[in-house]
Amino acid sequence: MTKIIVPGRASGIVLKTTNPINFLGAVDKKTGVIHDQKYDIYKKSIQNTVLVFPHGVGSSVGAYTIYSLKSNNVAPVAMICKKADLTVASGCALADIPMIVLCDEEFNTIENGQQIQIDTESDKILN
Amino acid sequence: MELTKEEQSALNGEKGDALQTAYRILVATGEATNAEKLIPINWAHLSGVNYNTIGDAGEEFLRKLSKDAKVKVKATVNPMGFDFDHISEFNHIEEDFIAKQKSIRDSYIRMGVEPTFSCTPYDIYDLPKQGTQVSFAESNAAIFANSLGNLKTNKESAFSALASALTGKSPYSDLRKDDIITPMTIRMAIDNPNELDFGMLGFFAGKVGDTSVNISGVSQPNRRSCKALCGGMGTSGTCAKFQFVDSEDEESEKIAFGKEEMNEVYDELNTAEKGDLITLGSPQLGLEELSDLSKMLKGKSFQKRCMIFCSRAVQEQARNLDYTNEIKRAGGEILSDCCTCLTPLIDTNETDAVTTNSIKGAYYLKNSTGVDVNLKPLSKIIEDETR
Numbered sequence: 001m002t003k004i005i006v007p008g009r010a011s012g013i014v015l016k017t018t019n020p021i022n023f024l025g026a027v028d029k030k031t032g033v034i035h036d037q038k039y040d041i042y043k044k045s046i047q048n049t050v051l052v053f054p055h056g057v058g059s060s061v062g063a064y065t066i067y068s069l070k071s072n073n074v075a076p077v078a079m080i081c082k083k084a085d086l087t088v089a090s091g092c093a094l095a096d097i098p099m100i101v102l103c104d105e106e107f108n109t110i111e112n113g114q115q116i117q118i119d120t121e122s123d124k125i126l127n
Numbered sequence: 128m129e130l131t132k133e134e135q136s137a138l139n140g141e142k143g144d145a146l147q148t149a150y151r152i153l154v155a156t157g158e159a160t161n162a163e164k165l166i167p168i169n170w171a172h173l174s175g176v177n178y179n180t181i182g183d184a185g186e187e188f189l190r191k192l193s194k195d196a197k198v199k200v201k202a203t204v205n206p207m208g209f210d211f212d213h214i215s216e217f218n219h220i221e222e223d224f225i226a227k228q229k230s231i232r233d234s235y236i237r238m239g240v241e242p243t244f245s246c247t248p249y250d251i252y253d254l255p256k257q258g259t260q261v262s263f264a265e266s267n268a269a270i271f272a273n274s275l276g277n278l279k280t281n282k283e284s285a286f287s288a289l290a291s292a293l294t295g296k297s298p299y300s301d302l303r304k305d306d307i308i309t310p311m312t313i314r315m316a317i318d319n320p321n322e323l324d325f326g327m328l329g330f331f332a333g334k335v336g337d338t339s340v341n342i343s344g345v346s347q348p349n350r351r352s353c354k355a356l357c358g359g360m361g362t363s364g365t366c367a368k369f370q371f372v373d374s375e376d377e378e379s380e381k382i383a384f385g386k387e388e389m390n391e392v393y394d395e396l397n398t399a400e401k402g403d404l405i406t407l408g409s410p411q412l413g414l415e416e417l418s419d420l421s422k423m424l425k426g427k428s429f430q431k432r433c434m435i436f437c438s439r440a441v442q443e444q445a446r447n448l449d450y451t452n453e454i455k456r457a458g459g460e461i462l463s464d465c466c467t468c469l470t471p472l473i474d475t476n477e478t479d480a481v482t483t484n485s486i487k488g489a490y491y492l493k494n495s496t497g498v499d500v501n502l503k504p505l506s507k508i509i510e511d512e513t514r
Contacts, residue, residue: 005158025494029182036494057364060174060264063284064181071184084159085365090286093155094148094188101159 001103005089007120008098010078015049016112017041022058023065023087032074050116051076052107056088066091078118082107100125128157128298129164137294145196149290153298156287162298166260168280171198171292172248174205174264175285176235178228179469179495186227189234199295202240203248205265206411206436207232208471210462219474240292244464245438247354249276250413262297264288266361267354267410267487273368275353279303282367302338302367309379312341312372316385320345321504325352326486327392328384329359335382336366343372351419351505354410358487396489399499402482405429405512407459407505408436409467409488417445421453423505427513429458434472439463457513469495482508 019039021027026036032047046069056062066088069075078098079088092099098118102110106126110116117127130138130150138150153165175181181189208228214220236242243251246265249272255261257277263269264283272278281287281302291297301307313332317324325348332340348356360366412420417437435454437445442463445451451461465472467488473481473496480499481492489500503511 003158006155024180025491029184055365058362059180060266060282060284060288061177061180063286064175064185067188067286068182068184071187086156086159086281086287087284089155089159090152090284090290093152094286099155 002106002125003084003101004120004125005084005101006092006097006099008078008096009119009121010050010098011115011117012048012050012077014052014110014112014114014116015041015044015046015076016052016110018054020054020057023056023062023091024059027065027069029065029068030072030074032069032072045074046076047074049076050078050080050118052080052110055081055083056085060087062087063091063094066097067095070095070097080107080110128154128162130154134165143195145192145293148192149293152286152290153294153296156284157298160281160298160300162300164299165296166299166303167295168260168262168291168297169200169255169295170261171200171202171288172204172261172263172265172268173202173235173240173285173288173292175289176205176231176244177208177469178224178231179208179471181231183227186231189231193234193237196238196293198239198292200292202292203243203245203251204235204240205246206244206466207464208469210464213462217472217474219476220471224471243438243440245411245440246466247410247413247438250411251438251440254278260297260303262288262291267357269367270357270361270369271354273302274357274370282361282365307339307368309339309341309370311336312343312379312381314381314383315342315344316383317389320348320352321506322352322355323484323486323502323504324389326355326359326484327389329356330363330392330486331384331388332369333360333363333366336364338366339368340366341372341379342369343374345371350413350415354413355484355486358410358485362487362490392486393502396486396493396500397502398493399480399501402480402501403478404431404473405433405482405508406436406467406488407433407484409483409485409491411466412437412441414441414444417441417450417454418448420505421450423509424453424457424459424513427457427509429513431512433459433512435459435461436466437461437463467492473498482512484508
């Protein structure tokens with residue numbers, strides 16, 4: 001089942017990680033680059049991607065990092081998670097970044113580099 | 128999530144931009160936590176005060192928001208980057224940082240928050256009656272409130288707590304209900320644990336636990352150890368609550384926290400043999416901890432710089448009880464309104480490593496400040512670093 005956390009429409013190339021993301025600790029808010037080498041997307045930029053990751057972890061202030069990414073024009077165009085958490089949900093709500101949650105099965109079918117479209121108003125949310 | 132007519136009209140923007148923003152956040156966090164409705168809360172504790180963490184975008188957001196937004200319930204706030212009373216002693220802090228920090232402080236005050244600048248609101252105020260719904264963003268404070276304070280809160284984000292402060296409401300999520308399922312019990316298998324061991328237990332529990340964990344094998348830890356446990360747990364994961372249990376529930380999954388598990392946490396966070404300076408306080412120290420410290424320091428002096436972080440309210444109380452004189456005589460620098468985590472007071476040009484007893488502090492010193500960390504319990508710090 002697809003669950004809409006923040007409604008909206010977006011399309012972009014998938015950047016997928018198996019790591020839960022600590023936005024405050026792992027993402028450079030000025031460049032959108034992952035700067036924690038423990039991540040499998042280390043040194044990759046999340047700018048304009050559809051960012052696909054299990055869920056957010058860590059500091060509650062990570063919500064401000066997501067807002068900063070948007071203000072600095074380096075944010076993802078959408079986010080897709082397996083589990084919704086308050087930091088990512090509230091950060092996306094304020095930054096107006098569409099965010100949805102997928103069940104494990106659907107989440108697993110999404111592949112890195114794939115072009116994807118999200119439209120939360122449409123009957124088929126993912127294309 | 129179902130909204131009342133009034134909530135829906137605020138979401139539609141009929142009550143101004145600030146409330147519309149707040150309700151958009153509440154709806155998203157409500158959906159995220161499967162809440163069916165919003166409920167009233169009567170205290171919000173906000174994170175997102177330190178310029179180091181929220182940056183220019185955060186400063187600008189708060190400046191604009193505070194033009195017409197006002198908090199509806201009691202609201203307290205997290206530490207800033209530094210202590211304005213002592214800033215002249217730290218030459219390396221840039222003017223721009225000071226100006227932006229001042230703007231953030233003023234924005235919060237304009238919105239009507241109580242200027243606590245503390246990550247330990249539970250050390251400053253008497254807690255409301257059992258079962259009271261609150262919204263705490265600071266993770267150690269949320270875990271303390273749920274686990275030791277008999278209050279109920281989500282592990283809020285900076286924005287969800289801010290939205291709660293502006294509306295007096297929060298999603299009625301699982302953590303706010305009485306029947307939380309706790310599917311895991313962690314057994315403390317370390318003998319005579321000190322506060323550092325409890326911090327490591329918390330860090331471990333945060334990683335393996337989901338929303339709530341049981342902890343067995345522990346009898347009545349002191350407040351310093353309890354705070355260390357909350358701090359460690361909040362740093363590593365999404366876990367928002369623990370309860371000490373006597374015996375292990377048959378149904379729950381059981382995991383031991385023994386030497387091996389502890390060493391793994393220690394090796395992840397301890398990266399130096401010794402520190403160039405010492406920090407005490409993340410979470411900020413309470414009155415009882417300052418009292419202990421002043422007794423431990425009788426007749427001794429620190430052999431290197433030691434920064435001691437506590438809230439301003441606690442510092443005043445400690446001064447009245449004469450604890451601060453002994454600490455200052457021993458060379459301790461008492462700083463308020465800030466803490467070990469993400470403070471710019473530590474000059475990375477001059478500091479390679481910091482000694483601390485805080486697991487939470489260690490994580491942010493290493494990952495955000497970018498210095499090495501030497502972990503020791505307080506008793507060992509006093510033994511090794513004073514004469």
